[in-house]
Amino acid sequence: MSTTLLCAVVLLPTQVVAAGKCERLVATGSPDAPPYSWRDPQDPRHLVGASVDLFKQVAGELGLKVEVLDSGSRSQALEEVRSGRVDLLIDSPFAVAELTRVDYIHPSLLNNEYVVWTRHDSSLVYDTLSDLREQRGSVSEKARLTPEFSAFAKSQLQLEPAQNLTQAFQRLLLGQVDYVLAGRYAGMAMAQSLGMSNALIARGLPVDRPGLYLALSHNSACNDAWLRGQLAKKLTELPASGVSQAVLQRNVERWKAQVQAPLDAPKQ
Structure with a gap:
């Protein structure tokens, strides 16, 4: 390796090297908890909602691709994350008993008032x-x-x-x-x-005001210090931005429109 190339490797930003380990996160959450998360009627394999939108925003700012899947039920979602088949739970309450299986990212993504x-x-x-x-x-x-x-x-x-x-x-x-x-x-x-x-x-x-936390599986290949630190940094910045309340209100309206749609549909 030439001296020039060696210097270039040494001088690469730590963030770039760290981020290279994980470019895609697969997440899950509650399929029946509007406006935070619920099954997408247009694409039932995936979830939509305020928690989903905010998580995607945070991950996008870190250059990560994400997919938020429907695991069928709240309990199954937790089991998928515990096993590592899914990287992360987007709406987990803090539970001391789960600390042996997941890392909670502080502060919480949202607070449920x-x-x-x-x-x-x-x-x-x-x-x-x-x-x-x-x-x-x-x-x-x-x-x-x-x-x-x-x-x-x-x-x-x-x-x-x-x-x-x-x-x-x-x-x-x-x-x-x-x-x-x-x-x-x-x-x-x-x-x-x-x-x-x-x-x-x-x-x-x-x-x-219980928190809804991002819970990262200990068995996820993406669980490293860089990702945990960057997620925590982005979550710390969220409250001051005012984005969370806007996203919550938008998803309340989204849910209302979804509920109302069958009633407004033209009669055949």
């Missing part, structure tokens, strides 16, 4: 969480709250578990409970799909 939902005509006075202690509430069994808030809710609130958010909102509309704890944006999407948008309202500040 859980708020108090009531009927529009509700007389419930809600300023602080203490106002809810004597009220009957409901929360989906699929809700991924922080451990700290879950402990508080268990000891201080009267929360009835529902099989899913659909059932919780139906109970609220029927007057069987006084309020529902649900994600602000997930609640918007669900209320729209159930035709309840005019009947339900989100009130007050978030009661909990």
Whole structure:
């Protein structure tokens, strides 16, 4: 090797050499969690949503090609990532038990704001969480709250578990409970799909803000210090850009349009 060529190799930017190891990431996530992620009706093998859009933006800025696949269910998505068949989970709650299998990239890609939902005509006075202690509430069994808030809710609130958010909102509309704890944006999407948008309202500040993290499999060939560091850097820059809220709102509208489309279709 000539001296000139040797110098050129030595002087190559560290970032270029590091990035060369992984040019493509395969990811997955929840197939039924709008507006964060859901199955693409036009291409059911893939997912769409706010988490997907933001992940693709971050990866694109790093020069990485990405594909976000539908694994069939939330539990199967996690299993695909644990095994290394898929590199990364785009919407993982932080779980200490999973640290032996995945690396969580901090900060979170998004935060899921859980708020108090009531009927529009509700007389419930809600300023602080203490106002809810004597009220009957409901929360989906699929809700991924922080451990700290879950402990508080268990000891201080009267929360009835529902099989899913659909059932919780139906109970609220029927007057069987006084309020529902649900994600602000997930609640918007669900209320729209159930035709309840005019009947339900989100009130007050978030009661909990669990993070939705990128979780990189220990068994992924792409899991190296360069990628983890670059992803963390890009995620740190996201909140100040204001992009996240815009992407969330756009995907709420996207979900609304998808739900509305069959109703608006011309009759044959």
